[in-house]
Amino acid sequence: EPEVTQTPSHQVTQMGQEVILRCVPISNHLYFYWYRQILGQKVEFLVSFYNNEISEKSEIFDDQFSVERPDGSNFTLKIRSTKLEDSAMYFCASSEAARGLNGYTFGSGTRLTVV
Amino acid sequence: AQSVAQPEDQVNVAEGNPLTVKCTYSVSGNPYLFWYVQYPNRGLQFLLKYITGDNLVKGSYGFEAEFNKSQTSFHLKKPSALVSDSALYFCAVRDPNSGNTPLVFGKGTRLSVIA
Numbered sequence: 445e446p447e448v449t450q451t452p453s454h455q456v457t458q459m460g461q462e463v464i465l466r467c468v469p470i471s472n473h474l475y476f477y478w479y480r481q482i483l484g485q486k487v488e489f490l491v492s493f494y495n496n497e498i499s500e501k502s503e504i505f506d507d508q509f510s511v512e513r514p515d516g517s518n519f520t521l522k523i524r525s526t527k528l529e530d531s532a533m534y535f536c537a538s539s540e541a542a543r544g545l546n547g548y549t550f551g552s553g554t555r556l557t558v559v
Numbered sequence: 560a561q562s563v564a565q566p567e568d569q570v571n572v573a574e575g576n577p578l579t580v581k582c583t584y585s586v587s588g589n590p591y592l593f594w595y596v597q598y599p600n601r602g603l604q605f606l607l608k609y610i611t612g613d614n615l616v617k618g619s620y621g622f623e624a625e626f627n628k629s630q631t632s633f634h635l636k637k638p639s640a641l642v643s644d645s646a647l648y649f650c651a652v653r654d655p656n657s658g659n660t661p662l663v664f665g666k667g668t669r670l671s672v673i674a
Contacts, residue, residue, distance in 0.1 A: 479664075486664055
């Protein structure tokens with residue numbers, strides 16, 4: 445069964461450093477998403493991406509965040525200058541249909557720890 | 560705005576007994592509803608969805624959920640719980656008439672099945 449792949453599985457970084465979280469969505473999917481889950485809390489939407497541009501973003505997704513699809517397969521989330529409160533599990537997801545008719549397929553996540 | 564409520568942080572059930580994990584939603588129109596499960600250190604796995612049609616939908620691992628429009632609920636059920644069902648369960652909703660708005664998740668319910 446096709447999977448969404450995320451790397452690394454765990455990243456530790458110092459406060460103020462830049463991090464890039466990587467995702468390889470399912471190859472025929474057209475819609476891409478980043479969500480995060482702070483430990484023990486709800487899964488929060490960050491951003492959606494379609495046709496090489498952001499289609500929707502939450503208030504969490506401020507100027508410190510950016511997304512990119514640098515080639516035909518990767519989808520990255522960059523945090524420019526990490527803060528302690530950015531520590532969370534970050535999930536990438538993709539879907540093939542508009543409006544998420546078939547739901548989203550999620551990756552296993554990257555646990556980001558900011559120290 | 561769309562939202563999801565999972566009123567229980569934790570549900571405990573004995574193995575072999577039926578289980579119910581509750582979810583209520585709020586959208587302006589007819590919703591797309593989903594259940595996802597998260598096992599420890601894993602991503603979100605799709606369990607089942609309601610888009611249209613029969614109010615009772617069946618999904619993976621013997622789970623089912625009933626869409627109740629009058630009560631705006633989409634409770635997850637299983638007739639006979641297994642220890643291996645112990646995990647974190649998330650209900651999610653999407654309003655298909657709201658453009659590109661993404662899936663919105665509830666805060667999750669931890670299910671513990673005791674042998």
